[in-house]
Amino acid sequence: MADLKDAAGGPRAVVAVGCLSERYGRDLAAELPEAxxxxxxxxxxxxxxxxxxxxxxxxxxPHAPSDRRQLLAISPVDRSAAATSIPGHGAGDELPAGWSPPVLRRRLDGSPVAPVKLASGCDRRCTFCAIPSFRGSFISRPPADVMAEIAWLVGEGVQEVVLVSENSTSYGKDLGDIRLLETLLPAIGEGTGVRRIRVAYLQPAEVRPGLLQVIAGTEAVAPYYDLSFQHASPSVLRRMRRFGGRAEFLALIAQIRELDPLAGIRSNIIVGFPGETQEDLEELVAFLVDARLDAVGVFGYSDEDGTEAVGLADKVDEEVIRERVESITSLVEEIMAQRAEDRIGEQVTVLVEAIEQDDAGDWIAVGHAGHQGPDDGATVLALEQAGDALVGEFIAAVVVDTDGVDLIAERS
Structure with a gap:
């Protein structure tokens, strides 16, 4: 990018922004003289x-990095008064209640799916995670702000929004209402014109029965549950400073499937955390087999600068971690493929994201159903010609086959 500055019409400056820039500041500047x-x-x-x-x-x-958790009040309800810059949050003290300024930005692509920030930061202190130190404590965006952005995105052609944060289940606790998400989701569906709402990153320990009921019972909300389990062994989870275990997680999954038997459930797993034994791994395997999740990301543990886990004893050998990652990855790939096969005959509503030609030169529509996250597999429909479907269109279909975790469907 820096080399392009010398080209005609190239950038006039290269500026680094984002989490990496905030976290490392002047150290990053020293490592990137091109910026x-x-x-x-x-x-x-x-x-x-x-x-x-x-x-x-x-x-x-460049700034000297600091712990941004110290910039906000310990009490969540006192945080909105802090004069602290939080990316994605508009300064609103001087604005009338419930009013949000116009969105001043430009979309960089034409995708019918767009992320929308729900909150910033996190109050949890997981020993493997550095995010709170540079993103700060948890703070919610005002509902009017969220809805204004979604309404603008709908005007730009967006059909599905993904509500993102470090911990979406905490939304509203700093605004005086820990159950505000249960109110916001129906309000978005009724008041913005968006066709589909997807909620990302639910903290299992904070999931409430009322929230599950709203997700399952609100027409515009996708039947999709992104639950950050991380492991299933209670001893490993305690070392991570997280709660729950195999029994609690399976009970939560059963509750979701009782409300919506066709729901999609995804999660992430960390393998090889300090102190993880073979027995812990077997507990994780038993959980994954019983849970039958639709999508699972498997990650091998590695030390993260500035986290408590760096100093934990009983580190697992790197070669052992690689072996465990391969083993668990192989298991979840088989489980996810089985889950996809279970959906043959199921009615789905597919949001078309692309019109392509397959290897044989035939036209196909590629998108995802309600239970599928944008990165958790695709649903493919055969077309007679390219014009038989449009990007951004919702198509009612029935699943007729699978290709690994992907679904093959036909119009119903």
Whole structure:
């Protein structure tokens, strides 16, 4: 990118922004001499002025990283008064209650699916995670702000929004209502015109029966549950400073499937966490076999700078971690393929994301059903010709076959 500055019409400056820039600040600037500046979150409120000066050739002094958890009050309900820059959150103290300023941004693609930030930061202290140190404590976006962005996205052609945060189940606790998500989801469906809402990252220990009922009972909300289990052995989970275990997680899954037998459930798993024994691994395997999740991401543990887990004893050998990752990955791939086969004959509603030609040159529509996250497998429909379906169209279909975790469907 820096080399392009010398090309006609190329960028006038290269500026690093985002979580990596916030976390490492001046250290990153020293490692990236090609960058004209490294901006932290506190630069965002005046970013137009910052960029103007950088383009004009002024040197920007990068920030010294600090623990952003110290910038907000310990009590969640006191956090909105803090004069702290939080990416994706508009400054609203001077605005009328319930009013949100117009969205001033441009979409960079034409996808019918778009993420929408629900909140920033996290109050949990998982020993393997560094996110709270540079994203800060949990703080929710006001409902009016979220709905205004979604309404704007709908006007830009978006059909599905994915509500994202570090912990969506905590939404509203700093606004005085821990159950605010149960109110927000139906309001989005009724008040923005969006066709499908998907909620990402639910913390199992905080999932409430009422929230499950709203997700299952609100027409616009996808039957999709993104649950961050991380493991199933109670001893490993306690070392991670997380709650629950195999029995509790299976009970939660049973509750979801009782409400919606066709729901999609995904999760992430960390293998090889310090102190993980063969017995712990067997507990995880037993859970995965019984849970029969639709999508699972498997990750091998590695030390993360600034986390408590770095100092934990009984580290698992790297070669053992690789072997365990391969073993668990093989298991979940088989389980996910079986789950896909179980859906043969099922009625699905597919959001078309692309019109393509397959290896044989035949036209196909590629998208995902309600139970599938955008990155958790696809649903493919055969077309007579390219114009038989449109990107952004919802198609009622029936599953007739599978290809690994992907579904093959026909119009119903």
């Amino acid at each position: 004209d500046a490294v901006l932290g979150f506190d630069d965002y409120p005046d970013i137009a002025e910052r960029l103007t000066r950088i383009v004009a050739g002024e040197r920007h002094v």
